[in-house]
Amino acid sequence: MPDALPPDQPQAARRRWMAVLARASSDELGERLGTLPDYRVLRGPEAGLVMVRGRTGGGGAPFNLGEMTATRCTVRTETGQVGHAYVAGRSERLAELAALADALLQDPARQPALLETLVEPLAAAQRARREAIAAKAAATRVQFFAMRNMRS
Amino acid sequence: MSATISLPGFADPVEEAQATFRAVLDAMARPGTLHRAGERLAPPVPLDQAAAAVLLTLVDNETPLWLDAAAAAARDWLAFHCGATVVETPLDAAFAAALSLPDLSTLPGGSHEVPEASATLILQVAALGSGTRYRLSGPGLREPSVFAASGLPAGFAAVWQRNHALYPCGVDIVLCAGATVAALPRSVSIEEA
Numbered sequence: 001m002p003d004a005l006p007p008d009q010p011q012a013a014r015r016r017w018m019a020v021l022a023r024a025s026s027d028e029l030g031e032r033l034g035t036l037p038d039y040r041v042l043r044g045p046e047a048g049l050v051m052v053r054g055r056t057g058g059g060g061a062p063f064n065l066g067e068m069t070a071t072r073c074t075v076r077t078e079t080g081q082v083g084h085a086y087v088a089g090r091s092e093r094l095a096e097l098a099a100l101a102d103a104l105l106q107d108p109a110r111q112p113a114l115l116e117t118l119v120e121p122l123a124a125a126q127r128a129r130r131e132a133i134a135a136k137a138a139a140t141r142v143q144f145f146a147m148r149n150m151r152s
Numbered sequence: 153m154s155a156t157i158s159l160p161g162f163a164d165p166v167e168e169a170q171a172t173f174r175a176v177l178d179a180m181a182r183p184g185t186l187h188r189a190g191e192r193l194a195p196p197v198p199l200d201q202a203a204a205a206v207l208l209t210l211v212d213n214e215t216p217l218w219l220d221a222a223a224a225a226a227r228d229w230l231a232f233h234c235g236a237t238v239v240e241t242p243l244d245a246a247f248a249a250a251l252s253l254p255d256l257s258t259l260p261g262g263s264h265e266v267p268e269a270s271a272t273l274i275l276q277v278a279a280l281g282s283g284t285r286y287r288l289s290g291p292g293l294r295e296p297s298v299f300a301a302s303g304l305p306a307g308f309a310a311v312w313q314r315n316h317a318l319y320p321c322g323v324d325i326v327l328c329a330g331a332t333v334a335a336l337p338r339s340v341s342i343e344e345a
Contacts, residue, residue: 042160043233074157074232082157 014106017119021101022087024122026094029101032118038078039100045073045092073099081106159196161208161233168192172209176326179335184288184299186281189333196229198222198251202328203276210272211236211247218245220254223276242271249274253305256315259323267320270338277303280329284308290340298345299334301327312342 021029047069054065072086073095083103085095101118104110162168168190175187190205199207204226211217213235219227227238230249239245242258248271262270283302286309289295305311315322315338322338336342 040160042157046165076158080158 014102016123017105017115018085018098018102020119020123020126021098022085023126024094024098026091026097028122028125029094029097029118032121033097033101036100037104039075039103041073041075041096042082043072043074045071045095045099047071047090047092071095075099075103077103077107079107157228157232159194159229161193162205163192168205169209172205175333176206176209176335179326179333180292180324180337182292183290183336183340184286184293184297184334187333188331189328191331196226198276199226199249200276200328201331202333203249203274205331206274206326206328206333207247207249208233210274213237215246216244218242218248218259218271220248220250220252222251223249245271247272247274249276251276253308253311256311256323261315261318261321261323263321267322270321271323273323273325274328275325276328277301278329279303280327280332280334285345287343287345288336288340292337293340301329301334303329309342309344312336316341 048071049067050070052065052068053062055062068088069090070086070088071090071092071094072084073092074082074084075096076082077100081103083099083101083106085098085102087095087098101114105114105119172189175189179185179187188202190201190203193201193205193208195201195204207217207230211230211234215236216239217230217234217236218239218241219230226249230236231238236247242248242254243260245259248254248259250273253275254273256273259271259273260269262268279302281300283300284304285298285300287296288299289297319338324338325336327334327336
């Protein structure tokens with residue numbers, strides 16, 4: 001949940017935009033980035049498996065839930081910023097674009113404009129999608145206490 | 153940490169790592185023979201192509217790496233591309249990278265129960281195939297062969313014989329210069345020729 005991070009941490013802003021970029025689709029990212037500046041790929045994009053861990057009951061002992069496919073990429077821009085991306089699935093283009101966007105966002109000259117035209121619209125779209133799914137699920141919610149009330 | 157990485161690793165990781173692994177295998181099997189490695193790699197200062205390629209191929213997150221003071225300039229690049237833990241004490245290392253010969257007794261030599269728990273030293277020297285001449289004999293060599301390298305310290309043969317005497321324990325050395333690799337496994341006996 002990118003919106004739930006404490007804003008006072010120095011890395012929080014970067015963590016938030018990396019999370020938003022990783023959840024975007026490669027098409028919307030490519031569209032919003034427009035013409036790409038020159039950059040050099042340092043690593044990847046390469047797909048691999050990561051172990052997803054869970055906690056019993058949400059806060060108990062950790063256990064291995066299963067492996068998922070993830071793709072990572074690291075790029076370096078002409079201005080020397082190094083951007084990383086780890087995205088779910090095997091979209092190499094998404095990983096590369098997200099890494100490039102992360103690098104560009106670290107450039108103080110580009111950051112304000114990019115936050116406004118790239119990160120915020122993507123975050124808003126993702127929030128809307130999440131809320132639409134939550135609303136759909138909420139409509140089918142079963143209120144168990146109603147059954148108890150009927151018996152009493 | 154990522155600020156100083158400016159160079160990529162292998163362009164084709166699978167192909168180039170396999171080719172380098174083959175070169176190291178052949179070099180180990182026939183001590184003192186010269187093999188090519190890392191010709192397509194753009195290594196960071198101060199590493200040569202061969203040393204960088206061997207490190208990228210062999211070192212990973214399960215093998216602690218020790219760097220001597222000169223090789224430490226490439227620390228960030230190695231940590232990023234290999235995912236290795238860089239350790240401060242040579243005795244904790246599975247691999248060591250150096251630009252000048254360290255004291256071999258400070259590297260782990262394994263024990264008689266687990267001789268494979270020894271370190272492999274990747275030593276970058278000035279040149280292979282020219283310079284001081286050494287006579288090698290031992291497993292992998294049908295008859296004693298002559299091997300030349302420049303950049304090894306004076307009295308290297310005597311230092312090596314102390315390491316060789318520990319067999320089956322002891323340290324193995326992979327020598328690198330430019331894009332050339334040669335190996336000195338602990339089983340080989342060296343005298344100055």
